[in-house]
Amino acid sequence: MMYDIIIIGGGVTGCTIARALCKYDLKVCLLEKEADIAVGTTKANSGVVHAGYAAEREYIKRDLCIRGNKLYTQAAKELNFPFKRIGSFVVALESGQIKDLEKKRKRGIEDGVHGLELILDRAEILAMEPNLTDEVIAVLHAPSAGIVSPYEMTFALAENAAMNGVKFFRNHEVIKIDHRDYTFTVTTRRGEFQGKNLINCAGLYAAKVSKMLGLDYFDIMPRKGEYVLFDRSEIRLNKVLFPVPTKISKGILVCPTAHDNIFAGPNAQNITDIEDTSTTTAGLKEVLEGGRQLVPNLPLRASIRNFAGLRAVPSTYDFIIDNTDIYGFINVAGILSPGLTSCYAIAEKVIEYLELLGVQLEVKEDYNPIRPKPERLADMTKQQLDKKIQENPAWGRIICRCETIPEAEIINAIHTPVGATTIDGIKFRCRPGMGRCQGGFCRPRVMEILSRELHLPYQTITKKGEDTNVLVSKTKDVRLKEMREGGAE
Numbered sequence: 212m213m214y215d216i217i218i219i220g221g222g223v224t225g226c227t228i229a230r231a232l233c234k235y236d237l238k239v240c241l242l243e244k245e246a247d248i249a250v251g252t253t254k255a256n257s258g259v260v261h262a263g264y265a266a267e268r269e270y271i272k273r274d275l276c277i278r279g280n281k282l283y284t285q286a287a288k289e290l291n292f293p294f295k296r297i298g299s300f301v302v303a304l305e306s307g308q309i310k311d312l313e314k315k316r317k318r319g320i321e322d323g324v325h326g327l328e329l330i331l332d333r334a335e336i337l338a339m340e341p342n343l344t345d346e347v348i349a350v351l352h353a354p355s356a357g358i359v360s361p362y363e364m365t366f367a368l369a370e371n372a373a374m375n376g377v378k379f380f381r382n383h384e385v386i387k388i389d390h391r392d393y394t395f396t397v398t399t400r401r402g403e404f405q406g407k408n409l410i411n412c413a414g415l416y417a418a419k420v421s422k423m424l425g426l427d428y429f430d431i432m433p434r435k436g437e438y439v440l441f442d443r444s445e446i447r448l449n450k451v452l453f454p455v456p457t458k459i460s461k462g463i464l465v466c467p468t469a470h471d472n473i474f475a476g477p478n479a480q481n482i483t484d485i486e487d488t489s490t491t492t493a494g495l496k497e498v499l500e501g502g503r504q505l506v507p508n509l510p511l512r513a514s515i516r517n518f519a520g521l522r523a524v525p526s527t528y529d530f531i532i533d534n535t536d537i538y539g540f541i542n543v544a545g546i547l548s549p550g551l552t553s554c555y556a557i558a559e560k561v562i563e564y565l566e567l568l569g570v571q572l573e574v575k576e577d578y579n580p581i582r583p584k585p586e587r588l589a590d591m592t593k594q595q596l597d598k599k600i601q602e603n604p605a606w607g608r609i610i611c612r613c614e615t616i617p618e619a620e621i622i623n624a625i626h627t628p629v630g631a632t633t634i635d636g637i638k639f640r641c642r643p644g645m646g647r648c649q650g651g652f653c654r655p656r657v658m659e660i661l662s663r664e665l666h667l668p669y670q671t672i673t674k675k676g677e678d679t680n681v682l683v684s685k686t687k688d689v690r691l692k693e694m695r696e697g698g699a700e
């Protein structure tokens with residue numbers, strides 16, 4: 212089949228573009244190297260929908276962030292992902308920092324960031340955020356900032372794109388690209404694809420993909436950010452809390468998640484290994500110390516997980532969104548922060564480029580922008596739940612006790628378009644394994660459900676695809692093998 216558009220990379224950037232394109236009468240496919248979408252940088256970030264005052268004016272990421280923030284309202288309504296516009300504080304702890312905050316406020320307002328205000332009254336600030344340090348002197352309040360579940364939004368985008376005809380191919384790493392007679396031949400580990408236009412959204416690997424077509428005008432460097440995540444505990448935060456930023460990073464923030472946990476992080480370390488998402492004792496110490504400057508009573512004993520994400524930092528330090536010299540090849544690379552915020556605006560820009568390339572953008576008659584909200588036990592009243600259990604007992608079988616997730620939610624997460632096929636796929640779609648026990652109790656049962664619903668042998672179920680098997684083989688088989696090899700009696 213000849214595709215009109217092939218997208219490489221199933222992170223938030225690729226999936227937002229796929230969803231923007233699914234509206235038109237075009238043949239579109241997305242190729243992702245991993246066993247699932249949303250497993251690169253999109254999986255491990257702060258999940259903040261930034262207001263847009265932070266970047267300097269010379270960067271396109273500033274305009275795209277401001278526009279992207281505004282587009283979230285409509286997107287959340289259509290796609291039903293967890294998103295709350297709770298507002299953010301940049302917290303000044305020294306009087307010398309106030310001047311910088313005022314400059315950000317003034318420029319932000321000029322550039323269309325709504326509602327920015329500098330608050331100098333400590334009592335007013337602490338009434339809005341009681342857990343903030345009482346050493347606060349002033350805050351820059353951005354009411355339009357929000358929090359989102361980045362992977363759930365990406366799943367929602369992919370589901371809606373697939374509902375409207377986009378084909379998703381996971382486990383399809385692109386290893387070679389040829390361009391001849393206005394046709395791209397894209398070779399993956401599982402076969403070839405042909406397309407008239409090609410969009411590179413490969414995140415940390417975007418420079419590598421661009422080089423497959425001989426274009427090596429940028430590099431991508433990984434910059435690690437470590438986090439500490441806390442269980443839903445006695446502390447609730449009302450706002451995203453930032454320190455005053457440094458030149459290389461927004462600093463260590465303390466922030467609620469879309470599911471009411473809180474986290475501290477990220478720090479910022481330039482590294483060389485593009486796959487290194489390990490955490491270090493020193494890094495986590497830095498994160499906790501940074502977090503405690505803003506929220507002194509961080510509940511350290513309620514820490515349930517540490518993790519790290521990698522920023523794809525381009526040599527230009529700005530987003531690279533280019534209609535390249537190769538006709539039909541668009542690079543969407545170096546999408547560092549605030550890429551999650553900017554994704555809808557980035558997709559608009561890509562559509563403009565495709566129009567310039569002469570792609571016919573006719574809206575399909577049957578285009579449906581609505582992705583139905585997944586049914587969740589947590590959203591039901593007791594009466595609604597009782598009725599559900601009568602209709603389908605799987606609503607009454609609780610698989611994850613920490614997060615109270617019934618079997619029915621897991622089954623739905625498997626059978627939805629671009630659904631879960633791995634343990635992590637279930638965890639990130641409907642949360643078994645996200646709670647205090649981190650999957651200790653529910654994992655074997657999640658594996659049973661995956662095995663049954665996907666008609667796969669139990670021991671072939673993986674954590675996150677190839678080479679991440681949880682089981683090697685049945686104990687009985689190991690014993691038999693040993694006996695046949697003559698060792699054991």
Ligand SMILES: Cc1cc2nc3c(=O)[nH]c(=O)nc-3n(C[C@H](O)[C@H](O)[C@H](O)COP(=O)(O)OP(=O)(O)OC[C@H]3O[C@@H](n4cnc5c(N)ncnc54)[C@H](O)[C@@H]3O)c2cc1C
Nearest residue numbers: 220222223224244251252253259385414436549550551552
């Ligand atoms: C620590 C940290 C904090 C952040 N906080 C925020 C924030 O609060 N707000 C915000 O707006 N932004 C934030 N960001 C930025 C945001 O996370 C990114 O901009 C966004 O996730 C980038 O998405 P992406 O789709 O471009 O990349 P990715 O999510 O990395 O997706 C790229 C995909 O391409 C696939 N791929 C790579 N090579 C190939 C190949 N050869 N063939 C097929 N597939 C391939 C990968 O497997 C991957 O799935 C943060 C980033 C980090 C690291």
